Amino acid sequence: MSETPRIALKAVTKRFGAETAVDAISLDIAAGEFCVLVGTSGCGKSTTLRMINRLIEHSDGEIHIDGQPIREIDPQRLRRRIGYAIQSTGLFPHWTVARNIALVPGLLKWSRARTRERVEELMDLLGLAPSEFADKYPAQLSGGQAQRVGVARALAADPEILLMDEPFGALDPITRESLQEELRRLQGRIRKTIVFVTHDMDEALKLADRLVVMRAGRIVQQGSPDELLAAPADDFVTSLLGGRDRGLKRAALTPVARLMRRVDAGLPVEPAVAPDEDLRLALSVMLWHRVECLAVVDGRGRVCGSLHLSDLMRAGI
Structure with a gap:
């Protein structure tokens, strides 16, 4: 018998007057x-997200959390069980960082x-030293710091589910990439069930266990990032995934360790990559240095293997 999904959407439709925004979609999302x-x-996609915590009520179909229809759960109780982080952070400007994070625990007494x-x-977990940031106000924070506070607030009551709607969309590329890495690291530790909305395909490919492609209110294709890159369902999905750039996007999902050979005697230490860096970066280093082989160097600076362009070609990367 299969495990009950943490979140289940069953033929869910949302209409706004005569317009159908979400059209009979079904989706199971496992715990973690x-x-x-x-x-x-x-x-x-954002309408779908907001129906899960009843910020928007669905018109038809059913949405279940741990097997229970969400319409059987009081909306306020439901939202206190589900973390919610958005692009604008929604922080209260006249509350300190600590008070903003404590919002839901306070409501839960x-x-x-x-x-x-x-x-x-949570502040320690997200790189916000309490001694430095607890008593600051949102206006005193950078965009990246404010977004971290927004994520901390969403996690404050230790919810099983976290909904994130374009949370990094307003940030500059460097800060955005830093927070993506932070979220990946955090998820590796806390294993929440996360539903994340983005229009940035590189962000989606980097973060997702499962990618759900939507078009005109319907699900066009779903699967792991590698599955979609390897076999997009149609021209729309192909275009969304980057078209002819799909090979590089797929390389960005593959760690060097997967294709590296074990130690090659006498291999120069430079140029080099690390085992946990991705093949897209490795290919860029090869092109920049005009070489067909790179040293792979561990955290102590020791050569632990080599990466060869011919192996990338054979692997279809």
Whole structure:
């Protein structure tokens, strides 16, 4: 018998008057899965996200959390069980960072000691030293710091589910990439069920366990990033995934360790890549240095293997 999905959408439709925004979609999301919804503007991905915590009520079909229809759960109780992070952060400007993070624990009547411990734990986890940031106000934070506070607030009551709607969309590329890495590292530790909406395909491919492509309110294709890159369902999915650039995008999902050979005696230490870096980066280094072989160097600076262009070609990367 299969395990009950953490989130299940069953033929879910949302209409706004005569317009159908989401059209009879079905989707099961397992506990601990990082599911990313992608598609062009107006495809229904944000509407789908907001139906899960009843910020928008669905018109037809059913949405279940752990097997229970969400319409059987009081909306306020439901939202306190589900973390929610958005692009604008939604922080209260006249509240300190610590008070913003403590919002939901306060609504749940946690003790002061428990709340303070949880706030400090999350600030440490997200690289916000409590001694430096707890008493600051949102206007005193950079965009990346404010976004970290927004994520910390969404996680404060330790929800099983985290909904994220374009959370890094307003950030500059360097800060955005840093927070993507932070979220990947965080998910490796906390294993929440995350539903994440983005229009940035590189972001989606980097973060997703499962990628769900939507078009005109319907699900066109779903699967792992590698599955979609290897076999897109149609021209629309191919275009969304980058068209002829798909080979490089697929290389970005593959660590050097997967194709490296074990230690080659006498191999120069430079140019080099690390085992956990991706093949797209490795290919860029090869092109820049005009070489067909790279040293692979571990965290101690020791050569632990080699990466050859011929092996990338044979692997179809």
